[in-house]
Amino acid sequence: MVATLYSTNLRSPDVDLKGALLQGQAPDKGLYMPREIPQIPLDEIAEFRDKAYAEIAFAVLKRYTQGLIPDDDLMRLCTECYNYDVPLEKVSDRNYLMRLDQGPTASFKDFAARMMARMMRYFLAQEGGELAILTATSGDTGSAVAHAFHNVDRISMVVLFPIKEVSDRQRKQMTTLGGNVTVIGIDGQFDDCQALVKRAFADPELKHIRFSSANSINIGRLLPQAVYYLYAWARLQENGESAIISVPSGNFGDICGGLIAHRMGLPVSRFVIATNANDEFPKFVATGRYEKIVPSRVCISNAMNVGHPSNLPRLVALYGGVMDEQGKVEKEPDFAAMRGDIYSVSINDEGTRKAIKDAWSGYKTMLEPHGAVGWAGLQRYLSSLEPRNPGTPEPLAISVETAHPAKFPEEIQRLLGVAPPLPPSLAGLDVKPEHYDKGPNDYSWFKEFLKRVFK
């Protein structure tokens, strides 16, 4: 049976995974979610302990791809995507850090972007079609997505970035790829880049090009993020106990992957959703009222500077509510159930810096600003618990580290007095030749550019 997906705005027809992947957003501007979340029996999850990451990804994703991608093909995609380590670092007793930073751009976004790109290619090959991915980026997303689509046939990619607002290292992660990845530095801000992309999507004169956006609302960027939670639990659990899992969150794609893993059968006693000073979600959980933060607050965990998380309608839908794309709550979620599963906390920059220093001085564990928000959130939750009775074991706790410290060398150097070691994925970047165009913040220029690239 082929799994169906519905739109969280409830005004679009159901689609299968292929439709959801290639469309991205539903026509009613809602987000696609599986109608039914498939179950994995607990003994099968426990057996993941001895399986390679790619095999676990296969076992999880096949439950969504049945009838669309034959098992052999899916296994091949998983092996292609997950050819790097996923370290589980012990910090203290039963507290662990899951480092999702060993992929090609040293960001957890590699996990889902790589799988989404390959699934898109797979479905396009069936149809004989081609796709142009157009995306605006302020940093991390652009490089993860560009790497994911690099050398993937049937797909070409155009990335726009604000030329003055991206760090050298971030720029080089995009501009040293070449091939099917075209990069344009725009003389403007991120919002200008975003506006150019949106106009191109809607332009009838560019109708001959089949565009897609590949941003974080695509279901293909979500489902692969359920996998690492199952992987970590299976390896760390000792007798089937439930875990506490802490996730530093911005647009809430990562945490939605965790919540879906939980619905699939992962034993979790509490998810800690840690945000930076953009505290619209912790307030929503506490008060039941949602107010987005405009403009979003600037924090050192810059990939989480989000005043209105784009995946929030999915989280609300998991608790029976309806939230539209603007953040209007059309039907209230079950807040009691939500508070039972979720502890949400906001950590400001001071708390983030303190967490980086404490983890280093206490345990020689190196965090970067995003993972530090998650780690500080976990400590906050653990200290809110009733003291344990003597003899009861310490609970298993896993905090997610979403990027490599070497992506933030200045901050780490300033706080810890040491330079973070470069992972292989970032080494060598400085000497690779860069290729990119520069353009004005002007739609007619951009349109002519696209017409030349896509004749």
Ligand SMILES: *Cc1c(COP(=O)(O)O)cnc(C)c1O
């Ligand atoms: C994108 C990003 C996040 C936020 O992830 P969401 O899925 O948007 O919540 C956290 N940390 C880093 C390093 C990121 O790049």
